[in-house]
Amino acid sequence: MNQEKLIQSFLGYFGGSSEKIRIFTSPGRVNLIGEHTDYNGGFVFPAALTLATTIIARPRKDNKIRLIANDLEVMVEADLEDLSQYKSLRWGNYQLGVADELKKAGFNIIGCDLMYDDKVPLGSGLSSSAAIEIATAIALVSLGDEAYGKTKEIDMVQMALISQKAEHNYVGVMCGIMDQFASAMGKKDHAIFLDCKDLSFELVPVKLDGYSLVIGNTNKKRSLGEGKYNERRAQCEEGLSILKKEFPEAEFLRDISVSDYEGHKSMLTDDIIRKRVEHVVYENQRVIDSVTALKKGNLEVFGELMNESHNSLRDLYEVTGIELDTLVDEARKIQGVLGARMTGAGFGGCTVNLVANKSIDEFIEKVGKAYKEKIGYEASFYISDIGDGGREVEVIV
Ligand code: GLA
Numbered sequence: 001m002n003q004e005k006l007i008q009s010f011l012g013y014f015g016g017s018s019e020k021i022r023i024f025t026s027p028g029r030v031n032l033i034g035e036h037t038d039y040n041g042g043f044v045f046p047a048a049l050t051l052a053t054t055i056i057a058r059p060r061k062d063n064k065i066r067l068i069a070n071d072l073e074v075m076v077e078a079d080l081e082d083l084s085q086y087k088s089l090r091w092g093n094y095q096l097g098v099a100d101e102l103k104k105a106g107f108n109i110i111g112c113d114l115m116y117d118d119k120v121p122l123g124s125g126l127s128s129s130a131a132i133e134i135a136t137a138i139a140l141v142s143l144g145d146e147a148y149g150k151t152k153e154i155d156m157v158q159m160a161l162i163s164q165k166a167e168h169n170y171v172g173v174m175c176g177i178m179d180q181f182a183s184a185m186g187k188k189d190h191a192i193f194l195d196c197k198d199l200s201f202e203l204v205p206v207k208l209d210g211y212s213l214v215i216g217n218t219n220k221k222r223s224l225g226e227g228k229y230n231e232r233r234a235q236c237e238e239g240l241s242i243l244k245k246e247f248p249e250a251e252f253l254r255d256i257s258v259s260d261y262e263g264h265k266s267m268l269t270d271d272i273i274r275k276r277v278e279h280v281v282y283e284n285q286r287v288i289d290s291v292t293a294l295k296k297g298n299l300e301v302f303g304e305l306m307n308e309s310h311n312s313l314r315d316l317y318e319v320t321g322i323e324l325d326t327l328v329d330e331a332r333k334i335q336g337v338l339g340a341r342m343t344g345a346g347f348g349g350c351t352v353n354l355v356a357n358k359s360i361d362e363f364i365e366k367v368g369k370a371y372k373e374k375i376g377y378e379a380s381f382y383i384s385d386i387g388d389g390g391r392e393v394e395v396i397v
Helices: 003-014 093-104 128-147 156-171 178-185 228-243 258-267 271-295 299-315 322-332 357-375
Strands: 022-031 046-059 064-069 075-079 112-118 190-195 201-205 211-217 337-343 350-356 380-383 391-393
Touching (some): 003 046, 022 178, 022 350, 046 128, 046 178, 064 093, 128 178, 178 190, 190 271, 201 271, 211 357, 228 258, 299 322, 299 337, 299 350, 322 337, 322 357, 357 380
Parallel strands (some): 064 112
Antiparallel strands (some): 022 046, 046 112, 046 190, 190 201, 211 350
């Protein structure tokens, strides 16, 4: 929807004039490789998409935050003085969690009306929640700063960390930092090689000569609140606590190298825990190798690493499932596909595929058909354009 329509729709819900309206946007992300490594202090390699959440925002004179999504038509009204009471909202809890965490961190948050235009498919593994969180964070901080006459630039890494806290404390998903960081810090045509241990990062140009990243959406909705995500995280912590007997200085699983693991895996007598650890240790190395390969323009090697990543998430981390595996298996049958893997947390959601431009039509047609036949409903496909991270958008109408 264009700006003018969005503003008209905002005024339709909230009334009043467009005078003080400001617009903020923040994208979803696709992770190229490095899955379930972030909360293990490891490396990830995400890129921001052009699919984003956009917020039309306007300050209010009282202490209320009112939220509406232009496609859901459910209005949520919250009292800024008591933000702890909205945790169980079906829609609105991410936003109010961010408001709560911003207040706790000392930001001046003022009453406002916010309308959400969410273009990242919800619950699809493309970080629709991080897009909402980061867009909300910059909207709330910007309106508060304006009201209090502050002109300091927003610290986007801080916005990512605060949004992650909202997810932990308000939504109950003990996520890592990847999604919020990518949504906040993304850069057009670049992927972010991020070290989740100290948040140092490098923007790596994504040059895919003759190839594209195609996203396949299983359209199987999942919610990480269901507990499997937190369970995986706890299994990694258990693995680390066992290996710490041999490697006392290891703070995270990421501090265990492939050769450390191979030399000491017999310490992990529980097979499930061993498999989880093996995935994380090797996946971390695959991120490093992928960045090297991409920098050299070696797409074959990168594609091979993508394939290994998926196989490991399927066999060792066990977070794929029939829908994701079908999309990946069918993708690999198409000539011109160098790599196919799930992206994000798993349990449904999306795949990312490295596909020769000349094979994209055939890819979408054949993979889509085979998926529908096997799973019973349609998959959707998007060519992923890599866009910029969260920001204010100039109001031009
Ligand atoms: C979700 C989480 C991230 C990350 C991925 C898996 O997207 O929000 O922090 O753990 O799963 O890589």
